[in-house]
Amino acid sequence: MCPSTYGAHMIEFQDLTKTYGPLRAVEGLSFRVEAGEVYALLGPNGAGKTTALRCLATLQAPTSGTARVGDADVCEQPLVVRARIGFLAASMGLYERLTPVELLQYFGRLHRMDGPDLDRRVAELTHAFGITPFANQPCGTLSTGQAQRVSVARALVHDPPALILDEPTMGLDVLSGEVIYRFIEAERNGGKAIVFSTHQMTEVELLADRVGVLNGGRLVAEGTPASLIGRTGERNMARAFLALVQGDGDGKGKGEALAPEEPG
Amino acid sequence: MSTAWVVFRKELRETLRDRRTLIVMVAIPILLYPVLLIATEQLALLGIRRLESEASQVGVTGPASDDVIDFLASDEALELLNVPDPVDAIRSKFVGAVAVFGPPPQGVGTQSATVLYDAADERSQRARTVLARALRNWDDTLLDRRLTERGLPPAFADPLAIADSSVARAEELGGYTLGRFLPMLLILMTLLGTFYPAIDMAAGEKERGTLETLLTAPVPPRQIVVGKFLAVALIGVVAAALNLASMLLTFQTGLFQLGGSLDIDFALPWGSVLIIFVTLIPLAVLFGSLFLGIALRSRSFKEAQTTLTPVYLLVMVPALLPVFPGIGFTVALAAVPVAGLGIFFRELMAGSPALAPSMVAVATTGLWAWAALAFASASFGREDVLFGVGDAQVESGGGLRERLRRVLGPVSATPSAAQAIGFIASVAVLFFYMGFPLQAGWGERGLLLSEWLLLLLPAFLFVRVAGFDVRETFSVRRPEGSHVAGALLLIAGAMPLGWFLAWAQGFVLPVPWDMLEGLEDLITAESPSRLLWLLALLALTPAICEEAVFRGVLLAGIRGRGSAIRIAVFNGLVFGAFHISFESAFRFLPTAWLGFILAWAVLSTRSIWVGVLMHFVNNGSIVLMASIPALRTWPADGGEAPPWVLLAPALLAVVMGVRLLGR
Numbered sequence: 001m002c003p004s005t006y007g008a009h010m011i012e013f014q015d016l017t018k019t020y021g022p023l024r025a026v027e028g029l030s031f032r033v034e035a036g037e038v039y040a041l042l043g044p045n046g047a048g049k050t051t052a053l054r055c056l057a058t059l060q061a062p063t064s065g066t067a068r069v070g071d072a073d074v075c076e077q078p079l080v081v082r083a084r085i086g087f088l089a090a091s092m093g094l095y096e097r098l099t100p101v102e103l104l105q106y107f108g109r110l111h112r113m114d115g116p117d118l119d120r121r122v123a124e125l126t127h128a129f130g131i132t133p134f135a136n137q138p139c140g141t142l143s144t145g146q147a148q149r150v151s152v153a154r155a156l157v158h159d160p161p162a163l164i165l166d167e168p169t170m171g172l173d174v175l176s177g178e179v180i181y182r183f184i185e186a187e188r189n190g191g192k193a194i195v196f197s198t199h200q201m202t203e204v205e206l207l208a209d210r211v212g213v214l215n216g217g218r219l220v221a222e223g224t225p226a227s228l229i230g231r232t233g234e235r236n237m238a239r240a241f242l243a244l245v246q247g248d249g250d251g252k253g254k255g256e257a258l259a260p261e262e263p264g
Numbered sequence: 265m266s267t268a269w270v271v272f273r274k275e276l277r278e279t280l281r282d283r284r285t286l287i288v289m290v291a292i293p294i295l296l297y298p299v300l301l302i303a304t305e306q307l308a309l310l311g312i313r314r315l316e317s318e319a320s321q322v323g324v325t326g327p328a329s330d331d332v333i334d335f336l337a338s339d340e341a342l343e344l345l346n347v348p349d350p351v352d353a354i355r356s357k358f359v360g361a362v363a364v365f366g367p368p369p370q371g372v373g374t375q376s377a378t379v380l381y382d383a384a385d386e387r388s389q390r391a392r393t394v395l396a397r398a399l400r401n402w403d404d405t406l407l408d409r410r411l412t413e414r415g416l417p418p419a420f421a422d423p424l425a426i427a428d429s430s431v432a433r434a435e436e437l438g439g440y441t442l443g444r445f446l447p448m449l450l451i452l453m454t455l456l457g458t459f460y461p462a463i464d465m466a467a468g469e470k471e472r473g474t475l476e477t478l479l480t481a482p483v484p485p486r487q488i489v490v491g492k493f494l495a496v497a498l499i500g501v502v503a504a505a506l507n508l509a510s511m512l513l514t515f516q517t518g519l520f521q522l523g524g525s526l527d528i529d530f531a532l533p534w535g536s537v538l539i540i541f542v543t544l545i546p547l548a549v550l551f552g553s554l555f556l557g558i559a560l561r562s563r564s565f566k567e568a569q570t571t572l573t574p575v576y577l578l579v580m581v582p583a584l585l586p587v588f589p590g591i592g593f594t595v596a597l598a599a600v601p602v603a604g605l606g607i608f609f610r611e612l613m614a615g616s617p618a619l620a621p622s623m624v625a626v627a628t629t630g631l632w633a634w635a636a637l638a639f640a641s642a643s644f645g646r647e648d649v650l651f652g653v654g655d656a657q658v659e660s661g662g663g664l665r666e667r668l669r670r671v672l673g674p675v676s677a678t679p680s681a682a683q684a685i686g687f688i689a690s691v692a693v694l695f696f697y698m699g700f701p702l703q704a705g706w707g708e709r710g711l712l713l714s715e716w717l718l719l720l721l722p723a724f725l726f727v728r729v730a731g732f733d734v735r736e737t738f739s740v741r742r743p744e745g746s747h748v749a750g751a752l753l754l755i756a757g758a759m760p761l762g763w764f765l766a767w768a769q770g771f772v773l774p775v776p777w778d779m780l781e782g783l784e785d786l787i788t789a790e791s792p793s794r795l796l797w798l799l800a801l802l803a804l805t806p807a808i809c810e811e812a813v814f815r816g817v818l819l820a821g822i823r824g825r826g827s828a829i830r831i832a833v834f835n836g837l838v839f840g841a842f843h844i845s846f847e848s849a850f851r852f853l854p855t856a857w858l859g860f861i862l863a864w865a866v867l868s869t870r871s872i873w874v875g876v877l878m879h880f881v882n883n884g885s886i887v888l889m890a891s892i893p894a895l896r897t898w899p900a901d902g903g904e905a906p907p908w909v910l911l912a913p914a915l916l917a918v919v920m921g922v923r924l925l926g927r
Contacts, residue, residue, distance in 0.1 A: 054476075057480045058479075058480070059476060059479055059480065059647065060647045061647060079482045079483075079484065080482070082480055082481060082482040082483075083482040085480065087476075087477065087480040089473055089476045089477055090473075091472070091473025091474075091476065092473060093472070093473045093474040093475075093476055093477030093478075094472075094474065095274075095278060095472075095474055096472065097277075097278045097281040097282060098274070098277070098278060102274075102277070106270065106274050107477075107481060109267075109270045110267060110270060110271075110478075110481035110482070110483055111481060111482060112482075138281075154477070
């Protein structure tokens, strides 16, 4: 489906807050991702990245505020949102006793695909991600790189206009990581809106059109990688990130002073 | 294609590739019963043959005639040895048994012969059997001699030949024989069949991270639950069916051989077996949904196993009920989950079960299954159950001391629900192991000690050691005047209503008259000093000690976890369960009713003194009614119908009490 069908803002967080008892995991989060844009969500462990992405994927309900995919609200139309997203969890989420082909067919059917269309899509994906040599092996026997390729293919089986990737390169070697980079670039060029979380600053510089930095559940800075590097006065993204999240001891990072930019 | 069907097919495919499930589901039932039967049979035969191939060493003492000595010596199954001391000879295993003859008969009299043996020794038991048989043969020989001497026919000594013959049809006999243990085994096998698949499909999926992925598919959670529980239920039913088939075939080839050798006609009631198979389906749904719902709350396969094991053991209790003798098929028992269907299976195997309880058993199992399914569905829709992120982030980490403090210590001023329920469980165990022996050994003093030392003291120590707020936990607040008046009105109305409840319960549960009479003796005072002592023991003591535990700690833990009515009901149920005695479950309902009323009053007023006052009035009134002659004709706890004239004023008092307490 053409991404422009859904309007200009493919992904939108609107003042989203998520609390667990006294803990405010995400607080007042607002940002947008356009079709054909890659948005990297950065932050130290416990900053609220996974919680924010889970809220977007309708796995968790926001305490207040909301998020949208296209014009579908995560609280009001969760099934519509799910049909529009491809979600890649940090844990990959493969069924060990199913083969990659069976897994892709299973998720295809959950997305209401069936018959020759599903078979064609599964064949396309197994070819595109180099899964064919191990397509009929149980997922439990695959290497980390092979499993991640299957996992990405699984997220794409229904060809969603928006992709949510939670640490997609975690635990991968350089070669397997490269496959994921190429995939993200290809999907961006295909007009998909992509939001991903990561701790790898090199892949942020390589892939991200814009970056949002979360600290203590709040968006403390936002902009292109170049603008964040420039605004912090650091040499690279890794340094800029440290400057943004490391404060002077009172919990406030340098990014506190850097207001999120309006998305371009 | 329906989404639930897609999930069902995938779950089934995965399960059939799981070696552990296949072993439990297929290998065990197919192999276990025949192997067990053959092994038991062969071991038994081996032992019997070994014993039968040897002659038993025996001795004879006392004034035995030469004839009997010669008779025994000629028996090839016996080896006659000389024994100076019979007991020593048996104990030292020199001989297996010794025939000790009494004085010889005078004329046509009877000489006694006692067979000494060691009941704790298998070889000695065998020697006793062989020696006794030989002595009976000698007895027959002597009788024949006497009859011949007097010219009497052999039938003279046998004027009535007794024989029995069962009117049971072959199917009934087969069904009766199997009916005792088959329901229990079937239920347990269904339980086992659903156990691992449910854990794997819930906690296992959570642990592997696939649940998160699955829930981002555009599928309502209920469809996923339905697909999963269908798979679990089917696996449970298949496991039970395989067990049933294997068990019956083994039974047919094994025990029926014995039937043939004993000239007994056995046959299997295949029609009943088919009905049992069909009614196993809601049971499998019940187990599957219950296990799925609970397993979802665990973070890993291992944690789910640990959590579900007590549930598994708990379910086994009602499953064992049909085995016990004297358990009838009443409507009340038919409504008990698992037990009702188990007794229905037993009755079905034995013949034609009563219609009303059969319908109740099948219908209530369906209802329980539906409730369990709703529970599992609700669990699937809850993000705290699925991810538990908040708890994990707030509570993880810290050293041993920190963790201990979290287990015992106050995250807030009052205990959590888990802490309060854990405390109640500990007190129940303490009461069981120490309270009952104290009461059995020391009577009234034991009862007094068990209340103060095993209820109040642990409650106080729990709150102090863990550092909870004493006043807040025990609801130590001075009640307002209207609350005191309301409490008195409420208990005055609730007591007769409790009698009506106990009386109504008597239609379903048998009234334990012996226990009630014993109780009446205990609470009847014959003198003023005895009356004061009984009021202190039976009214004041429980009013303080039991209120501290149930309306103090327990209520503080569960307060705010639902509406006041729901919390009061839960509190009443726990209070009632705590008072179930060994003799009867009869006290459960009236005590649960009292607990409910007390909990509601304390919740409304936030003052434990209201509960103490009402509890004292309730128990004190019972003592007074039993002790004051003019009041003795009033209805006691259960038994006779209370005067209907009490109903309207009781309801009025309850309504007025509730209104005053609600102010």
